[in-house]
Amino acid sequence: MSRIDDAFRRIRAEKRTGLITYVTAGDPSLAMTADILKRIDAAGADVLEVGVPFSDPLADGPVIQRATERALAGGATLAGVLDMIAGVRSDIRAPIVIFSYANPILRMGLDAFVSRAREVGVDGVLTLDVPPEESGEWRRRFRSAGIDTIFLLSPTTTVERIRRAGALGSGFLYGISRLGVTGARETVADSAEALAVRVRHETSMPLALGFGVSRPEHVRAIGQWADAAVVGSALVNVIAEHGGKPDLLDQVERYVRWLQS
């Protein structure tokens, strides 16, 4: 039973909508990311996604692209992100999911990455550009280290591939509730419900829905169809706005609490 399984079991037992947060590690600095993660955890988030900055984030919209550029300019690397997690793991209750593009992991070496990730207490890995069909090696090594492999689903994902992701993945499935790159939107798309219904029909694995979540009503809306909502760009925006200011951590904690209100 992984820490991620526990988190979703608790969410279901408490009959509430879980909250998953994404932050780009290293924005504004890795030291600040460590403190941000502790505050988000204290504010009650159920799963923490930690984004590894990459030079070519082709699945991301402008907000996360800019955060990535700031993080890279500050010298953040995959190795540095894992070191940072090592430093905060014991202070954080929530499971931690590494959110990365394939190349930084491949460059470190799959074996070296898996062994270090296990050592520092990473609970799951979502590799944006490694769909189930390409995930064989990755999945086997993650599983042998007790790390969950999280897959994305989108409104264009076929039923057959939903089944495949359900069978091959573990922990939870991450549904992208609309097309396009990451970014906060005013309302949650209708396609979120349609996707959730299709996923529910195929698998009982916990489902999180994201892309476009920025307000508590979005979280509540998603709660009608899924186990948890993912907030990414909107939170990265809060960090960007308050990045250099003394109230950054308070703002982050307040925002994460507000989303759950």
Next chain:
Amino acid sequence: MSTNWFGRRDPDARGYFGEFGGRFVPETLVAPIEALEREYLDARRDPAFSTELDRLLRHYVGRPTPLWEAARLGTACGGVRVFLKREDLTHTGAHKINNALGQALLAKRMGKTRIVAETGAGQHGVASATACALLGLECVVYMGTEDMRRQALNVFRMRLLGARVEGVDSGSRTLKDAINEAMRDWVARPDDTHYLLGSALGPHPYPLMVREFQSVIGREARQQCLEQAGRLPDAVIACVGGGSNAIGIFDAFIDDPTVRLIGVEAGGEAITPGRHAARFAGGAAGILQGTRTWVLQDAHGNIEPTHSISAGLDYAAVGPEHAYLESTARAEYHYATDADALAGFQELARLEGIIPALESAHAIAYLRRAARDFGPDAVLLVNLSGRGDKDVQTVEGLLKEADRVAN
């Protein structure tokens, strides 16, 4: 590696050439790419599709393009016989049109109404805008702002042809960033949009599809060489950015073991990080923009900036089939520097009355070394992938600068 319906060398069912290739894309792109693969494989078996493409290539593009024996250049290179495959004489002035028309026809067949494309030197953007004008498709071309500056003439040509040119101001503001942006566009609008990728790069089936649309170059050139030289060439030489003109001419010769296949990458100013685009000289295996291949990257897996005098070769990854051909030693890859290319550019103009694209000038520049290696009587076939009108301003600036420094 499996053999396909036509007995040609196809990647395996997952799009791998050996250990290179594959389909490393965000989830949202999987369904549109699978649909594209189905439609492409279907179109490839459909005689009506190839008949229509052949008609366009013949009467609109002007194929077959000539094979020109560059006798004065051959003499200057020490007595070798040099044959130039004149892709510069196609409509729009580069080999890019072969693939652009093929994919635009495919997009129409799929019922798409909108095309997005990336461009580096602008030749693929011009070819895409041309194909869209001809076939009545909306066209949006993403182009790095640095490249828009370097290739202003082509920006204007695309606009004349009715395309919208979107400047990309992220990253290095060159080809790689334009591809990121084109993919982001496609992710958001997969239903009505086809992504017309211009090189033998990206996720499966693009490397296969682009090779097949470009393989007409090699088929013609092989036949023409047999007719004119009376034998196969000793080497086929082509510049390699993503590698579509090279794979297009190599393809017909892969089963000819006596023919050496030589790709020429952009050596830029020096083989130090950020100053070149010679992936086999300074790269490592990695995953970029959908495919596993050789990539210029730093110790942490971030993509390194690149430099080349030619925007079309200024890219951090190479097409996966080239990585495969290199791994099996079927093809070899060398580089020519900016200075070499500039010299090749001028030499071809003066000796043959042909102004090549700066990209193609890298292949011309390599001729002298090849001539030394092969000795007199060698037959060397060079793909002259494009013409140099787009580059004359850049070259004028560089030559003035060189004069100023010299004096």
